[in-house]
Amino acid sequence: MTFAVTVDLVILTVRQDALHVLLISRAIPPFEGVYALPGGFVLDAEDLPAAAIRELREETALSPAEAHLEQLATYGAPDRDPRGRVVTVAYLALLPDAPSPFAGSDAAEAAWLPVDSLPPLAFDHATILADGVERARAKLEYSPLAAAFCPPEFTIAELRQVYEAVWSAKLDPRNFHRKATSTPGFVEPTGRSTEGDRGRPAQLFKRGPATVLHPPLLRALPPAAV
Template structure:
């Protein structure tokens, strides 16, 4: 091995760089928002993009994703959930050189306003339904991330990552409505949630006050121990497809 490495010349191969890009999502004003930054440097200076950048030689991919998120947006708190989304390596996706991007999907509830940093001129939360045109192939990456998030709410308890330590079923329903972008029948949703083993568990407590019309106080729940939801909670459009 030592003899092989001594004679190995990496310059024999075309240079390829690796970056990370982050689709960070949160809920604001009952709408799903994505974190985007205004690029302060070329290429695409002045254009909007997802937060991200080149990995360092001594860091893991996930570490690079969290670091870039903090450096470009000032969001120091680690996301409640982060997972690898996909890889993108089209030969023309970056005008500088061949760049392969490993994208990450991050969720967190009630995140504060971001602060631009490093090579970002601005950073904002923006509703996912009307995000401005993004640089590179970030429009595709964002679309893939939003679809992953919407799909994961169908078959995993990921929605609880947007909730607090305790929540009502109505609050959980608002999370689903915000991510899916569609209203849900309150009674049907309540029945489905409580019929999924391990999705939520009761705390034995209730809200301090009743509903806005003076109704009874709502029961409080916390996330259960389920990792997959069975039966799944399908989006209304998906239910129609299966029927």
């Protein structure tokens, strides 16, 4: 059996205290005019990571050094693409800042949209996006990945806002500050503070050397149904 291979990107960032995803409005069939994840076919002389990096650069003008990029999952349901048998490898990209999006050759427009209020998506992209969001939410518990949404230097309040945006939950500021600063290797003070017109200067931190958070910063999950 002959089949095509594509890559699709779940590109997430925090804007206006909410988790946003980069979507494109398709300019061509199938699903013309419908929002979809950015992506495209893998070229003949291209491996999968290179294809994902190319798509990331085309859509955001950013390199992997400026974003966290990891493979998410592979999706290959026989009827996922009306054009024929197409298997896609999805990647998750986390950005510390939201650049102006670019519309590629098969897109009419590109836009950052909040993940909590999205229109219907083309293909099986709603499933891929849900998997990407859950991956990001879970990794914030056990890894310092939240810093990937932050600039190189950040306040604990800015870090907490990332957790609140990704988890869609409010966190107690004092409790979070204690956990973040006491978790070994999570964050390190830079010795500098913010400068502002309102309130006291806030201490600036940077990402520490830890690759795993111990103890983890666990989400408060909803109670199970009885």
